[in-house]
Amino acid sequence: MPLSLKRRGVMFVLSSPSGAGKTTLSHMLMEADPAVEFSVSVTTRTQRPGERDGVDYHFISSAEFDRRVTAGDLLEWAEVFGNRYGTPRAPVETALVAGRDVLFDIDWQGTQQLHASCAADLATVFILPPSGAALKQRLLKRGQDSADVVAGRMAKAAGEISHWTEYDYVFVNEDLASSLLTVRSILAAERLRRERRLEDLTALVGRLDSELKGLAG
Amino acid sequence: MPLSLKRRGVMFVLSSPSGAGKTTLSHMLMEADPAVEFSVSVTTRTQRPGERDGVDYHFISSAEFDRRVTAGDLLEWAEVFGNRYGTPRAPVETALVAGRDVLFDIDWQGTQQLHASCAADLATVFILPPSGAALKQRLLKRGQDSADVVAGRMAKAAGEISHWTEYDYVFVNEDLASSLLTVRSILAAERLRRERRLEDLTALVGRLDSELKGLAG
Numbered sequence: 001m002p003l004s005l006k007r008r009g010v011m012f013v014l015s016s017p018s019g020a021g022k023t024t025l026s027h028m029l030m031e032a033d034p035a036v037e038f039s040v041s042v043t044t045r046t047q048r049p050g051e052r053d054g055v056d057y058h059f060i061s062s063a064e065f066d067r068r069v070t071a072g073d074l075l076e077w078a079e080v081f082g083n084r085y086g087t088p089r090a091p092v093e094t095a096l097v098a099g100r101d102v103l104f105d106i107d108w109q110g111t112q113q114l115h116a117s118c119a120a121d122l123a124t125v126f127i128l129p130p131s132g133a134a135l136k137q138r139l140l141k142r143g144q145d146s147a148d149v150v151a152g153r154m155a156k157a158a159g160e161i162s163h164w165t166e167y168d169y170v171f172v173n174e175d176l177a178s179s180l181l182t183v184r185s186i187l188a189a190e191r192l193r194r195e196r197r198l199e200d201l202t203a204l205v206g207r208l209d210s211e212l213k214g215l216a217g
Numbered sequence: 218m219p220l221s222l223k224r225r226g227v228m229f230v231l232s233s234p235s236g237a238g239k240t241t242l243s244h245m246l247m248e249a250d251p252a253v254e255f256s257v258s259v260t261t262r263t264q265r266p267g268e269r270d271g272v273d274y275h276f277i278s279s280a281e282f283d284r285r286v287t288a289g290d291l292l293e294w295a296e297v298f299g300n301r302y303g304t305p306r307a308p309v310e311t312a313l314v315a316g317r318d319v320l321f322d323i324d325w326q327g328t329q330q331l332h333a334s335c336a337a338d339l340a341t342v343f344i345l346p347p348s349g350a351a352l353k354q355r356l357l358k359r360g361q362d363s364a365d366v367v368a369g370r371m372a373k374a375a376g377e378i379s380h381w382t383e384y385d386y387v388f389v390n391e392d393l394a395s396s397l398l399t400v401r402s403i404l405a406a407e408r409l410r411r412e413r414r415l416e417d418l419t420a421l422v423g424r425l426d427s428e429l430k431g432l433a434g
Contacts, residue, residue, distance in 0.1 A: 005389070126411075128421065128422070128425065129425070131425070131428060132425055132428030132429040132431070132432050133428070133432065135429070136432050151433050152433075154429055154432050154433035155429070155430070155433035157429050157433075158425075158426050158429040158430050158433070161422050161425055161426065161429075162422070162426070164411070164418060164422055165411070167411060168410060168411065169406065169409045169410055169411065170409065170411045170414070170418055171409050172421070182405070182409065184402075185401075185402040185405035185406050186405075186406040186409065188399070188402035188403075188406070189386065189402050189403040189405070189406035189407070190406070192386045192387065192388050192399065192403065193385060193386060194343075194381070194382070194384060194385065194386065194387045197387070201381060201387055204345065204389070205345070205378050205379070205381055208345065208346070208348070208349055208375075208378055209375050209378065209379070211348060211349030211350070212349040212352070212371055212372070212374050212375040212378070213372070213375050214349070215349050215350065215353050215371050216368055216369075216371035216372035216374075216375070
C-alpha cells in the first residue's frame with residue numbers, strides 16, 4: 001500500500017511579458033498534469049477570437065467587477081492597458097484544501113498582491129524570452145493585435161522583465177518542450193516542501209517514532 | 218546558440234536515519250547527473266569493507282581531525298557513535314563557483330551547522346523510511362553491523378526523524394526509482410532559483426531591456 005500523503009495545493013504563478021510563451025506553457029502543463037487547475041480570471045476586456053468565456057476568462061462588466069472588488073471576492077486585481085483583471089478567491093481556496101494545485105497566468109502586479117495575502121502557498125516563476133527579436137516575432141505571429149498594440153506590448157515588456165527579481169524561479173523559454181519539463185520539475189519540488197504537508201508528515205513521523213522505539217527494544 | 222546561463226552550484230543535502238536509503242540514492246544521483254559531485258567527508262571512524270579512502274570518506278586520525286578543526290578547514294563537523302565526521306571547506310567552494318553542485322550525505326547536526334554558515338547555498342532534503350519494520354530490514358540486510366549496533370541505530374533513528382521539521386523538502390523513500398526522480402526534480406528546481414544566478418540574469422535582462430526598447434520604437 002503506497003503511502004499517499006495529503007498535501008495542501010500549490011499556488012503556482014507563471015509570469016512573463018506577453019509573447020514569451022507563458023500561456024502556451026500553461027496549457028501544456030495542464031494537459032500533462034491533471035492535478036493542476038487553471039485559475040480563471042475575471043476581466044473587463046473584450047473577448048478575443050478563440051477565447052472561451054468561463055475557460056480562458058470570465059468576461060464581466062465593469063460594474064460587476066466593482067461589485068466583486070467591494071465584496072472582497074477577488075484575491076488580487078490589476079488594471080492593464082485600460083482593462084481590469086482579477087482572481088476569484090473561492091475556487092482557489094477549495095482547490096488548495098483538496099490538494100489540487102492552482103495555476104496563475106498573471107503579471108507582476110497580480111503576483112505582488114498574492115504575495116501580500118497568500119505568501120505561504122505561492123511558488124512563483126518568471127519566464128524570459130530568449131531575445132527581444134524572438135518576442136516581437138511571436139507577438140506578430142499570433143496576429144491578435146494591431147501593429148500599434150504590438151509596439152505597446154514591446155515597450156511594456158521592458159518594464160515587465162525588470163520584475164524578475166521578485167520571483168522564486170527564473171528561466172529562459174528557448175523551446176517549449178524543455179520549458180515544460182522545467183516547469184514540471186519546479187512544481188514537483190514545490191509539492192514536496194515541508195510546509196505543504198505539515199499535518200500528514202507530523203502524523204506519519206508520530207507513527208514511525210512509536211514503531212521504531214518498539215522495534216529497538 | 219543556446220543561452221547557457223552560469224549559475225552558482227547548489228549545496229544539496231540528503232539526510233535520513235541510517236538504512237532509509239540516502240547513500241544508495243546519493244550514488245544513483247551522481248551516476249545520473251555528472252554535474253553533481255560528492256562532498257567526501259573526513260572521518261575518524263574505521264573503514265568498513267567495500268569503502269574506499271578518498272572516495273567514500275577520507276579516513277584520518279583523531280589528531281589530524283583536531284588540526285583541521287582548529288585551522289577552520291571544516292565547514293561542519295559532528296560526533297556520532299563516538300566517531301567524528303566533518304566536511305572539508307575548500308572543495309565545496311571551488312565547486313560552487315564553477316557551477317557544480319555538491320551533494321552532502323550528512324545528518325541533522327551537520328545540516329544545522331551548514332545552515333549557520335552557508336544558508337543561501339543550501340537545499341536540504343529529509344528522507345523518511347516507509348515504516349520502522351522496513352528500516353530494520355534494510356539495516357539487517359546490509360550486514361555491516363552487529364545486532365547491537367542495529368538496535369542502537371533503530372533507537373537513534375527515532376531521534377533523527379524528529380528533525381524532519383528543519384528541512385526544506387521531505388519525502389518517503391518507497392522505491393528507489395521514483396525517489397531518484399524526486400531528488401532530481403528537487404535539484405532541477407533549485408538550480409533555477411533566482412538567487413543562484415543573479416549575476417547572469419542581471420546581465421541577460423540588461424541586454425533584453427536595451428533590445429526591447431530599440432525594437433518598440
